[in-house]
Amino acid sequence: MSTLLRVDSVDAGYGDFQALFGIDLEVAEGELLALVGANGAGKSTLLKTVAGALKPFRGTIGLAGEDVTGEPDIRRARKGVCLVPEGRRLFPSLTVEENLQVGAATGRKGPWNLAKVYEAMPLVADRRTRKAARLSGGEQQAVAIGRALMGNPRLLLLDEVSLGLAPLVVDQLYTALPGIRAEGATVILVEQDLNRTFAVADRIACVLEGRIVLTGTAAGLTRDQVTAAYFGTGAFPEVKTP
Amino acid sequence: MTWLNAILQGVLLGGIFAMAAAGLSLVFGVMRIANLAHGDLMILGGYVASVTAAHYGVPVPVTIVVSMVAVGGLGYLVQRSMLDRAMGLGELAPMLVTFGISVIIPNVLVQLFSSDAQPLPIGSLGTASIDLGGGLAIGWFPLITVAAAVAVLVSLHLFLFRTQPGRIVRATSDDRAVVRLMGVDNRRVYALTSVIAFATVALAGVLYTMRQGGVTPFEGQLTVLFAFETVIIGGLGSLWGTLAGGVVLGVAQSVGAQISPDLPLLAGHVVFLLVLVFRPQGLFGRSVLA
Numbered sequence: 001m002s003t004l005l006r007v008d009s010v011d012a013g014y015g016d017f018q019a020l021f022g023i024d025l026e027v028a029e030g031e032l033l034a035l036v037g038a039n040g041a042g043k044s045t046l047l048k049t050v051a052g053a054l055k056p057f058r059g060t061i062g063l064a065g066e067d068v069t070g071e072p073d074i075r076r077a078r079k080g081v082c083l084v085p086e087g088r089r090l091f092p093s094l095t096v097e098e099n100l101q102v103g104a105a106t107g108r109k110g111p112w113n114l115a116k117v118y119e120a121m122p123l124v125a126d127r128r129t130r131k132a133a134r135l136s137g138g139e140q141q142a143v144a145i146g147r148a149l150m151g152n153p154r155l156l157l158l159d160e161v162s163l164g165l166a167p168l169v170v171d172q173l174y175t176a177l178p179g180i181r182a183e184g185a186t187v188i189l190v191e192q193d194l195n196r197t198f199a200v201a202d203r204i205a206c207v208l209e210g211r212i213v214l215t216g217t218a219a220g221l222t223r224d225q226v227t228a229a230y231f232g233t234g235a236f237p238e239v240k241t242p
Numbered sequence: 243m244t245w246l247n248a249i250l251q252g253v254l255l256g257g258i259f260a261m262a263a264a265g266l267s268l269v270f271g272v273m274r275i276a277n278l279a280h281g282d283l284m285i286l287g288g289y290v291a292s293v294t295a296a297h298y299g300v301p302v303p304v305t306i307v308v309s310m311v312a313v314g315g316l317g318y319l320v321q322r323s324m325l326d327r328a329m330g331l332g333e334l335a336p337m338l339v340t341f342g343i344s345v346i347i348p349n350v351l352v353q354l355f356s357s358d359a360q361p362l363p364i365g366s367l368g369t370a371s372i373d374l375g376g377g378l379a380i381g382w383f384p385l386i387t388v389a390a391a392v393a394v395l396v397s398l399h400l401f402l403f404r405t406q407p408g409r410i411v412r413a414t415s416d417d418r419a420v421v422r423l424m425g426v427d428n429r430r431v432y433a434l435t436s437v438i439a440f441a442t443v444a445l446a447g448v449l450y451t452m453r454q455g456g457v458t459p460f461e462g463q464l465t466v467l468f469a470f471e472t473v474i475i476g477g478l479g480s481l482w483g484t485l486a487g488g489v490v491l492g493v494a495q496s497v498g499a500q501i502s503p504d505l506p507l508l509a510g511h512v513v514f515l516l517v518l519v520f521r522p523q524g525l526f527g528r529s530v531l532a
Contacts, residue, residue: 051423077425091416102413106425151424
């Protein structure tokens with residue numbers, strides 16, 4: 001399998017605050033990578049940096065062998081890097097269908113269109129004429145994912161899909177994931193629930209205080225290892241506790 | 243019957259106000275910029291038409307197109323060269339830029355053309371009217387103005403709500419950072435918005451100049467007030483509100499003039515003030531969603 005995304009010794013942050021330190025990461029075409037880590041570990045920052053919404057201080061980002069470090073989010077979206085941002089960020093005054101249609105502004109050809117999104121997510125189809133501001137949290141999340149799919153992503157970045165949602169709603173959202181992968185999208189997702197992470201991920205990367213402290217295949221890692229990496233306990237010599 | 247006539251004339255006058263206000267409302271909605279130069283751009287639109295007609299012999303109807311293209315083009319330049327940069331500097335900076343433009347335009351116009359009125363004659367159209375009987379008459383020209391205003395607002399509405407670029411404009415108005423994740427360059431959206439706003443206000447300015455028979459450099463200080471009052475009376479973010487706001491302001495001025503020739507402006511301001519006090523979201527204003 002060829003490498004789709006290559007993150008090479010990336011430092012990133014906001015102003016004077018550095019959130020990521022020397023991140024190295026590779027994601028193969030068609031793979032599903034789960035990022036695991038505590039709040040504030042830098043997962044969202046990493047996704048934003050990959051999407052181009054945040055410019056790294058140092059390091060390079062490669063997409064399908066091409067260096068895209070200098071390209072802003074607009075250009076990366078047109079190359080198929082589609083981010084479902086933290087907090088969904090729908091366009092509140094637009095209807096569900098209009099939100100989806102704006103998602104197609106990447107101008108990319110591919111399997112996803114309105115009919116296909118409605119088919120994959122019936123939750124969204126029922127609400128197509130409703131204003132996005134009047135949706136429940138789960139519906140908003142489904143629309144946010146649908147909106148990103150409308151851009152026909154090559155690399156789909158899902159930030160905190162289940163944040164603040166009832167488990168039943170999260171289950172519904174996750175049922176769409178196999179269909180999304182079957183259409184060829186590579187996925188990086190941020191998920192707090194370890195059961196779910198192990199169930200869907202090919203590989204898992206644990207982020208702790210801005211560094212990747214553990215990576216491995218879902219099959220090759222144990223829950224104890226991931227839990228230890230999550231909390232920064234156990235044998236991680238590079239992590240110093242004060 | 244004179245009162246009915248005053249109301250009718252006010253409705254017709256409201257068309258120009260509505261057209262002038264549409265661009266102001268659009269720019270504020272998309273970029274959150276209160277364009278203080280809007281009235282001066284309207285006057286500039288009138289100048290472009292009258293000068294091309296008087297000095298270059300362009301037929302008067304064609305000057306409408308010339309003015310819209312010229313001022314619309316200026317909108318592109320102003321947005322790309324100044325407002326984009328100012329928007330990165332904070333909330334106040336773009337407004338100060340527009341304030342600067344509102345000072346520059348009339349002073350340049352005085353330098354170039356003196357403060358004499360620049361005429362834009364429309365011949366017999368200016369006085370032709372339809373007699374409705376019983377002392378009521380509708381002027382052809384005011385009627386055309388209202389029709390043009392409705393056409394502009396309807397087209398703007400169809401553009402914003404029925405086309406993909408229009409949807410993208412509204413999405414950008416909702417969240418300028420997120421549209422970028424969909425490959426949309428928000429600055430191009432701003433440029434498009436400015437071109438539309440400048441071109442429509444130029445059209446309003448040409449019609450205003452035709453109605454008045456001419457235009458003087460400092461009239462923008464008054465017309466910008468009318469445009470702001472129209473938007474606030476009608477309610478932000480609603481194009482139909484803008485039309486209603488224009489009509490309310492037009493009727494207030496017209497009825498005020500019927501009471502006493504000194505009253506039209508004051509009557510308009512009083513109605514504006516009453517709306518601000520008793521219905522600050524405007525007649526058709528929607529509650530702003532988070």
